[in-house]
Amino acid sequence: MQSGDTLKATQNSSPSNAQRAVHALRNMIFSGELSAGSDHLESELAERLGMSRTPIREAALTLESQGLLELRPRKGVRILPVSADDMREIYDVLTELESLAAERAAQMGYGQKDLRDLGQAIVDMDEAIAKQDLEAWAAADERFHRELVRLGGNSRVKAIVAMMSDQVRRARTTTLFIRPLPTKSNEDHRAVFQAIRDGDADLARQRHHKHRQQARDILVGLLEKHKLSGL
Amino acid sequence: MQSGDTLKATQNSSPSNAQRAVHALRNMIFSGELSAGSDHLESELAERLGMSRTPIREAALTLESQGLLELRPRKGVRILPVSADDMREIYDVLTELESLAAERAAQMGYGQKDLRDLGQAIVDMDEAIAKQDLEAWAAADERFHRELVRLGGNSRVKAIVAMMSDQVRRARTTTLFIRPLPTKSNEDHRAVFQAIRDGDADLARQRHHKHRQQARDILVGLLEKHKLSGL
DNA sequence: GCATTTATTTGCGTATGCATTAAAAGATGC
DNA sequence: GCATCTTTTAATGCATACGCAAATAAATGC
Missing domain, CATH: 1.20.120.530 (GntR ligand-binding domain-like)
Structure with a gap:
């Protein structure tokens, strides 16, 4: 449940929207609210989390590098299944x-x-x-x-x-x-x-x-x- | 010299600016053009590569997750030294x-x-x-x-x-x-x-x-x- | 009907502007 | 001179806008 970021302290006083997005998305993935294999548009997630696409995109990029999801050009972000x-x-x-x-x-x-x-x-x-x-x-x-x-x-x-x-x-x-x-x-x-x-x-x-x-x-x-x- | 991305194909016909930025920055780091320990503003890099801050930021995020640099809020991106x-x-x-x-x-x-x-x-x-x-x-x-x-x-x-x-x-x-x-x-x-x-x-x-x-x-x-x- | 082309929609990549806020510079008091 | 408070500066984080290309729908030809 900790951050697990590549190497960051992440103990900021004011968590940025992007960071909140990372945590929110992670939790949604772990809870199954975003199920494996499902696709989600950036704009949809943005609306869901009450912020604009920009921080969502940044969060998605981060989570992509963690192997949790994948950004596919027109299909939205895809939650990666684990075979x-x-x-x-x-x-x-x-x-x-x-x-x-x-x-x-x-x-x-x-x-x-x-x-x-x-x-x-x-x-x-x-x-x-x-x-x-x-x-x-x-x-x-x-x-x-x-x-x-x-x-x-x-x-x-x-x-x-x-x-x-x-x-x-x-x-x-x-x-x-x-x-x-x-x-x-x-x-x-x-x-x-x-x-x-x-x-x-x-x-x-x-x-x-x-x-x-x-x-x-x-x-x-x-x-x-x-x-x-x-x- | 290959991409080495976490898991992506990266064989697009049209490389996006963000991806070009990733490669450009990587090369600049390896060549020493961006020396270890140095700081660089997003806007500076954007101008240097002839694009806006957005793709630079995305590239920086990617490279941060690869451990090559670090994004520090007001100091710019810092090229990480290797001790x-x-x-x-x-x-x-x-x-x-x-x-x-x-x-x-x-x-x-x-x-x-x-x-x-x-x-x-x-x-x-x-x-x-x-x-x-x-x-x-x-x-x-x-x-x-x-x-x-x-x-x-x-x-x-x-x-x-x-x-x-x-x-x-x-x-x-x-x-x-x-x-x-x-x-x-x-x-x-x-x-x-x-x-x-x-x-x-x-x-x-x-x-x-x-x-x-x-x-x-x-x-x-x-x-x-x-x-x-x-x- | 089916294939192929054209039109339309729509999601993304990127540019841009702005509010926030940390840091630097300057001013003030002692 | 030094420390603290105030002002200014400027880089970031984010929202927003827009053009392009891909995907879908519609239309046309056969």
Whole structure:
């Protein structure tokens, strides 16, 4: 739910219309109000958000570079669907870059309190699983991965992973309630956490790599079964 | 030198002014005509390129998302410098994603002719080294890496690597003529090539990974010595 | 009827003007 | 001289307007 902009602070006192448009459109995409594969005229969106075409266009350009939509000359902006193949690509990128982050995080020699948020995310996931609260689990899972990447200390990795995670989140609506209860998943998280805490970089990388690959196979499998055209 | 846009075809018959601006600005940045760290008003650039502020703004937005520049409200667009730390980050990303590409390429079971361009790039590098033509070597090296990523078959990896390679190219002006003759480098390329040809995915990944890490250490070392502020 | 041409609509790309507001310059007080 | 307040400047963010080209509809020929 954070900005995830390529590298910007975005903590302005007065958010510009263009930035509000970016957030509004993102939310509309994630909520499904703008469904995958649908086309929308710039003027239509402008009216919908109560501003002129100019900031809408700028926002669309930004979101295009994030891979959420596409500007097609006469067809309007098209909300990009996420296919099973896309998801495979995305997960492969996530696997590599997050594993790098895990490795680096382990090398950093972080102390107890540096790793608190990471550990907390794991605890939260356990609780969510106990309560069968999948939404809460997904939120904590996201926190874990975001925190992991933050600890990795590479701002570019952070930006790219945030971008890819956005795409994953869009598919979650579809997949979250079909997939098996992610019990095994949290064992993985814990194992990665321990490797980082112990400063074992190779192990951290290796464990996280495997974890993500398994997640990829599960998700892609689900998406291929439920071949509901798009999203 | 190709577009490297996030995912667009960009093969329009009539390139829009905005797209021409993107290319023009990119070239001006790479050539050093717009030097790292310098600020430029939108109106100034607009006049320079003979168009209005609108397409310039759109181009700037695009290039901002590529990490080449930054739009600062009243200061104009700032051409981002590339520090040694930046380069370390960039190379880490390149290392991971290209190694993935090498692994996947090896798994694909490519035949002789699929790998022709990759092999040719290696031959060209050998020739360039023999002639001590560093520019030609750099061009062939870029071709090798681009081709490798293409063979990997992940469009997102391709887009991200293209983006990161852009940043690397900017530093090359500084580093190319200081670094030792890249003789060893081409041995690495050849080893990677062979692993891919033999379908040994693990080996391909491993070799390329090492290759890129070494390149990173050399480059970052050079940049840290020649701490010429920016670029 | 069907294909092909012509007319019409319409969405986009770009130019332009203006209000806003941050920064620079200047004025004032001490 | 220095700091603070006021004025001026000027770059941006946005709204608006317009021409062009693409897509659609209408018309014409066969």
